[in-house]
Each structure stands twice: as C-alpha cells, then as structure tokens.
Amino acid sequence: MAYLIFEDGTTFEGEEFGGWEKSFTQVEEQEVVFNTSMSGYQEMVTDLSYAGQILVLTQPLIGNYGWHHEENEADKTRLQGLILRELSGGEGSQHGEGSLEDYCYQHGVQGLKGVDTRALTRYLRQFGTLPGVLVRTKEIGQEYWRNSKKKIKENSEHWVYRSTVKESFEIPGSGPLIAVIDFGVKRNIIRNLQKRGFRIMVFPARTKAEEILKNRPSGIVLSNGPGDPEELPEEIATVRKLYDKLPILGICLGHQLLALAAGGRTYKLLYGHRGGNHPVIDIRSGKATMTSQNHGYAVQEDSLKGSGFEVTLLNLNDGTVEGMEHTSYPILSVQFHPEGAPGPEENDGIFDRFKSIVLDRSARKGRG
Numbered sequence: 001m002a003y004l005i006f007e008d009g010t011t012f013e014g015e016e017f018g019g020w021e022k023s024f025t026q027v028e029e030q031e032v033v034f035n036t037s038m039s040g041y042q043e044m045v046t047d048l049s050y051a052g053q054i055l056v057l058t059q060p061l062i063g064n065y066g067w068h069h070e071e072n073e074a075d076k077t078r079l080q081g082l083i084l085r086e087l088s089g090g091e092g093s094q095h096g097e098g099s100l101e102d103y104c105y106q107h108g109v110q111g112l113k114g115v116d117t118r119a120l121t122r123y124l125r126q127f128g129t130l131p132g133v134l135v136r137t138k139e140i141g142q143e144y145w146r147n148s149k150k151k152i153k154e155n156s157e158h159w160v161y162r163s164t165v166k167e168s169f170e171i172p173g174s175g176p177l178i179a180v181i182d183f184g185v186k187r188n189i190i191r192n193l194q195k196r197g198f199r200i201m202v203f204p205a206r207t208k209a210e211e212i213l214k215n216r217p218s219g220i221v222l223s224n225g226p227g228d229p230e231e232l233p234e235e236i237a238t239v240r241k242l243y244d245k246l247p248i249l250g251i252c253l254g255h256q257l258l259a260l261a262a263g264g265r266t267y268k269l270l271y272g273h274r275g276g277n278h279p280v281i282d283i284r285s286g287k288a289t290m291t292s293q294n295h296g297y298a299v300q301e302d303s304l305k306g307s308g309f310e311v312t313l314l315n316l317n318d319g320t321v322e323g324m325e326h327t328s329y330p331i332l333s334v335q336f337h338p339e340g341a342p343g344p345e346e347n348d349g350i351f352d353r354f355k356s357i358v359l360d361r362s363a364r365k366g367r368g
C-alpha cells in the first residue's frame with residue numbers, strides 16, 4: 001500500500017508503481033491536479049506544463065495502448081506523481097515500444113494505482129488545487145505535515161527553469177524564421193510550426209530579448225510552461241521588450257506572460273482546466289469550438305483595460321479569458337492548446353493566422 005496525504009489529513013490509498021526510489025530520501029509536497037481526458041496519458045505525462053505536479057487521471061483505465069516514443073511531448077518529464085484507477089500493461093497495442101509503467105519507473109514518476117479517483121476528484125473540485133504528498137506509510141505523511149514549514153517553495157527554482165532546454169537549437173525550414181521561447185514547449189507546437197514551413201530557432205527561457213532579435217526572426221512564439229506566471233519577472237521583462245517588435249503568438253503560459261507584460265494580472269483558478277472538451281466561444285463570430293486545456297491560472301479580464309489587448313475568446317463553462325489580440329500590434333494569444341496533444345485540434349487555424357500575419361509583414365517589409 002502507498003498513500004496520497006493532504007495537509008488536512010485526508011488520505012487516499014493505492015498501490016505504488018513507477019519510480020519510488022526518491023521516497024527513501026525525500027518527501028516533497030506537490031500540487032495535485034486532475035485531467036478529464038479519456039486518452040492521451042503519454043502526452044500528459046511528458047507535457048512539461050505538469051512540472052512539479054501530481055496528476056490524477058479521471059479516465060478509469062490507463063495504459064492500455066502502451067507507450068510510443070514518437071508521441072512524447074518532450075524528451076523528459078517533470079511530472080512528480082501519477083494517480084489512476086486501473087493500470088493496464090499496454091496489451092491493447094501490438095506496436096507499443098514500451099509501457100506507461102516502464103516509463104514512470106525509468107523517469108522517477110511516483111505512480112499510485114487502484115485509487116478511488118472519483119472521490120479524489122470530487123475532493124479537489126471542492127477544495128481546489130492543493131498540495132499533497134505521496135508516501136509509503138501514513139505515519140510519514142502525517143509527520144511531514146506536522147513539520148512542514150513550506151520551505152520547498154521558497155528555496156527552489158521556478159519549474160520553467162527546470163524544464164527549458166539548456167541551449168538554443170535550430171530546426172531547418174524553407175519559410176521565415178520563427179523564434180520559440182521554450183518555457184517547457186510541447187513538441188506538437190513545434191510540429192505545427194514545421195508543418196507550415198517555418199525555419200525555427202528554439203531559445204531557452206532567460207535568453208535576453210537582444211539575443212533573440214540578433215538572429216533576425218520574423219515572428220516569435222511564447223510557449224506553454226509550468227507554474228505561476230507571476231513568479232517569472234525576468235520573462236515578463238523580456239516579453240515587454242519584444243512586444244512592439246514582431247508578430248507574436250502566445251500559447252497558455254505564453255498568453256499569460258503577454259497579459260502580465262502589458263500590465264494585466266493573472267490569478268489562480270480553484271481547480272484549473274485540464275481536459276479535452278472545454279468549450280470556447282469566439283466573441284466576434286459567435287462560433288464555439290472544443291479545446292484542449294491544461295492550466296491552473298488565468299488572465300483577469302478587467303485587468304486588461306488600457307493594456308491594448310482585447311479579449312476575443314471566452315470559456316463557455318466559466319466565462320474566463322481564453323484568447324486576446326492586441327489592437328495596435330500583431331499579437332495573438334490563446335489560453336488553451338491549439339496543438340491538442342492530447343485533445344481536439346479544431347483550433348489549429350491560429351497557426352495559419354499567425355503564418356499569414358508573418359508572411360504579410362515580411363512581404364511589406366520587402367517592398368518597403
């Protein structure tokens with residue numbers, strides 16, 4: 001038996017799988033969040049936006065189609081724990097190259113299976129995203145919370161810096177150059193840019209605006225990434241410097257950083273949006289689409305007054321901001337994931353819009 005224990009003593013039990021070695025030397029509290037997608041466990045486990053979190057999957061059977069390396073959203077994971085109802089060995093796929101269990105074991109993700117994930121999700125919906133600890137005995141968990149002074153958060157580096165690439169790199173393409181600032185970028189964002197012919201340079205977080213501009217990109221993509229956007233002052237300052245220079249596309253954390261750079265604010269949602277069926281409406285056309293989402297923070301709508309940004313998309317479940325456009329500069333941003341992975345891809349047209357903005361501008365510059 002192993003346990004997930006919250007500060008109020010609420011305990012969920014299950015059986016351990018994956019990488020538990022670290023539990024011998026350290027117990028760390030991590031945010032517990034849930035995702036309601038019915039498939040796509042591999043994309044979720046390797047999505048670096050989950051860095052520093054324990055992920056609960058509400059779909060009761062997980063692992064059934066195995067592991068296919070090609071589908072990883074990053075070449076690493078920073079997920080700390082994975083909680084599910086029933087773990088399958090992956091026998092549903094003849095072509096699997098491995099299993100979810102093996103991946104978690106090799107990458108130190110603490111798994112807990114056989115858990116009453118319905119009760120756990122109801123608990124999180126009621127009390128919100130809360131920190132929890134994964135432990136081998138109830139005593140260790142109770143002891144942790146008795147002594148916890150929440151030191152970990154103060155001492156450790158933001159998860160963005162533990163997720164981003166170490167050095168910049170280039171992906172060839174025949175089209176204009178796009179600079180991607182990697183806060184934990186998902187591969188499917190890169191694939192979507194590649195599909196549209198762009199040449200791509202990926203820069204680590206903390207790269208200075210001047211350094212990025214030196215490479216003369218024609219547009220900038222601010223990626224998704226983990227953690228609280230307000231705790232990234234360096235990145236907010238960089239975005240502010242890039243702001244009026246080039247076309248920009250912000251996705252999820254990138255969208256939040258754009259709002260903060262323009263003087264807006266973000267706030268923490270009670271339990272976040274994580275799943276594959278979040279309805280979003282385009283205010284101008286009245287058209288609603290289904291989106292893939294994974295975020296715990298959102299942009300405060302009224303904080304955008306006077307920022308130059310206009311809200312263009314809203315969440316139909318709770319009315320939160322899902323997209324903005326700048327009224328003077330060619331900047332687009334979305335809170336959801338137009339690249340899906342996992343989830344619907346019916347919103348990938350935003351990459352086409354970004355491409356036409358970039359091409360248009362390059363053509364005008366060429367003429368001028």
Ligand SMILES: NC(=O)CC[C@H](N)C(=O)O
Nearest residue numbers: 224225227252253296297
């Ligand atoms: N997927 C993302 O980029 C997430 C953004 C941010 N870390 C949030 O939770 O809101």
